[in-house]
Amino acid sequence: MEVRLHNTLGREIQVFNPINKSEVGLYCCGPTVYNYAHIGNLRTYVFEDLLRRSLEYAGYSVNHVMNVTDVGHLTGDEDDGEDKMEKSARETGKTPEEVAAFYTEAFFTDIDRLNIVRPKTACVATKHIGEMIALIKKLEERGFTYTSGGNVYFDASKFERYGEMALLDRQKLRNGARIEIDTNKKNPRDFVLWFTKSKFENHIMQWDSPWGKGYPGWHIECSAMSIKYLGDQFDIHCGGIDHIPVHHTNEIAQSEAASGKKWVNYWVHGEFLLMDKQKMAKSAGNFLTLQTLIDKGYEALDYRFFCLGGHYRSQLVFNFDSLDAARNARLSLNQRVSELKSEAEPVAAGNLTGRALEIMDKFSKDILNDLNAPKALASMWALLKDQDIAASEKLGAVLEMDRVLGLQLDKVESDSPELTKEEMALINQREAARASKDWAKADEARDKLLSMGIIVKDTANGSQWKKRL
RNA sequence: GGCGCCGUACCCAAGUGGUAAGGGAGAGGUCUGCAAAACCUCGAUGCAGCGGUUCGAAUCCGCUCGGCGCCUCCA
Missing domain, CATH: 1.10.10 (Arc Repressor Mutant, subunit A)
Structure with missing residues (x-):
């Protein structure tokens, strides 16, 4: 089955053609483990899970890699120049390693509860400092770096296609609009590959390097680790839409400067979850965690269902009325599946016929056409509400749909319980x-x-x- | 200031030229001792507003109003 995806490179929906016909290389930007993930962060992981499941549904095997960032980077708008990991450590009286271990576990607990399939490789930044240093050395050898004020910088002016994906050339950027200008830079677009002159004192996490003891810049880990696990050319890289102008722009620059090749073929970005018409952000203090929803009596899958109700490239407005709607709809869905299970055995997906097959085909077409989950859900309801389709066909089809939707319909119990x-x-x-x-x-x-x-x-x-x- | 984008019923939300998916909530009905569940029916002549292009526009163009994001913390 043909998969179509919106590629940020070119800003259009394109037919997906993998480099290797049988296995797709997929890299997803993962969490920085200094705090709990909020439900806005988790929306992106639900989208990435939908992407992965859709690729597998279409018949591909997916080599899914995600980073876990346990090296801190700068804190928020009211930046006091502190490293996020170390700030969190100081506040909780733990070591950075303990903080990382705690929030890494919390993160995986959350994605497990959302029935997100874990990546095949979850690579930890601090375990790949050697690869990062090697990549920086390669960039240095090829003349893309300079040292200033003790730090190693990437020279954006040396990379001709810098900012192409983000359309930066069309923008009149306001330098330092929100951050302090680093006077060591030759050009505002340059970025640090390796710090030796920490802006902050007593930085705990430091490593030896050819440029002195220090720590890596924010972007280098994703390039170093994705290249290690997926090669210097791979299929899909995804993350939140906020990463387009800076993080992914810089990743592309340093990765392609190092290899001299095109790095990633498809960039797929998920939109934000809005809270009271504003982006949900830790720095804005308006964030909710999955645990908060659970404490209020919702199930994690209610939130997953809520996310599937909107398209991943549209902003989605969160409020509890909508979450209630998702919960009620999912309850109804589970009831129907439960009743079907008590009535019949599912027909195998390959043996569907007639109307059930038609609906199934529409479902597949919609979900594989840039992951249109809302349309796919409409097909699911059409299937369940159809009066003429046999229970065995309905059950077979809806379970097949759930391979992509991930609502754990396979675990719904048959509706004829044994009583005590x-x-x-x-x-x-x-x-x-x-x-x-x-x-x-x-x-x-x-x-x-x-x-x-x-x-x-x-x-x-x-x-x-x-x-x- | 520049760039990217959005505005669809009470709420959420699909739909990018062919006459408005779906879910939730609501109303009426069938059934029932009453419920519950299920099922049936109803619901935007309308897609922020005003112009324009077109045989035809929520969809394309222009302007206006309102909202969101980004411009090196960010999913």
């Missing part, structure tokens, strides 16, 4: 009360069953029951 003796006794008591028209007693039994998680419904064929999902 006590529960069964209550059912029988209620039936007896109903037979003698003792409605108060019957309702009491129903309420008690409900409190035990059993929903009773009366049909023409007698009472039926199901577990509350």
Whole structure:
């Protein structure tokens, strides 16, 4: 099946053609583990998971690599010049290593709860300092660097296509609009590859290098690690839209300057989650974590479902009314799947026929056309609500869809639970009360069953029951 | 100041030239002892506003209004 993706290089939807027909190289920018991920960050990982699952759905094997940044970089707008990792460490009384370990674990807990498939390789920055130094040396040998004020800089003027993806040439950049200008730079677009002159005192995390003891610049780790695990040319690199102008621009410059080749063929970027019409950001203090949602009684998958309701390239407005809508919709979805499971065995995806096959094909076409999850979900509802499709076909199709959607429909229990003796006794008591028209007693039994998680419904064929999902 | 983008029903949200997907909430109905669930029906003659192009525009162009992001912390 053909996959189409919006490529930031060229700003258009393109047919995806991998370098290697069987395996796709996919690099996703990962977390900086100095704090919890917020749900805006997690939206991007849900999008990347949708991308990975879609590629696998289309028949590709995906070599998925993600970095874990445990080297701190500069803090926020009210920058006091401190390293994020070390700031967090100081505030919590831990070492940077302990901080990294704690938030790395928290991050993977979150993505597991969201049913995001873990990357095949999660590479840690501090374990790849050697590769970073080697890459900087290569850039130095090829004449793309200079040293100033003790730091090694990338000379952007030496790389002709600098800023091409971000369309920087069309912009009249306002230098230092938001940050302090580094007077060591020859050109505002230059960036640090290796620091030896720390702006901050007593920097804990430092390594020996040919340029002196110090630590790497922000961008070099992604280039060094992606090249190590995926080669100096690979298929897809993704991340948040905010990375286009700086981080990814600089990554492209240093990677292509080092190899002399085009580095990445497709750049795919996810849009922001908005909170009260503003971007959700740690620095703005308006962020929510997944755990906060769970503490409020939502499930992680409710948030995943919410994310799938919007297209990854559109800003998505978060509020609790919308999250409630997602939760209710998912509850209804699970109920339907549960009922289908009690009625029939799923038809294998390859054996779908008729209307179910038609809907399945539309679903595939939409999801593989730049990951249009909202359209795909509409197909899913069309399938489930169709009166003429057999339960076995519906179940087979919806489970196939869930390979991409990742809503754990395979784990939904069949809607014919075994009851305990006590529960069964209550059912029988209620039936007896109903037979003698003792409605108060019957309702009491129903309420008690409900409190035990059993929903009773009366049909023409007698009472039926199901577990509350 | 420059650049990128958005404005679709009560809410969220698809739709980039052919006559408005889907979800949630809501209303009415069937069924029921009552519920619940399920199912049926209803819901924008309209896509921020005003012009223009076109046989035809939410979709293209212009202007106006409103909003978001970026311009080296950022998903």
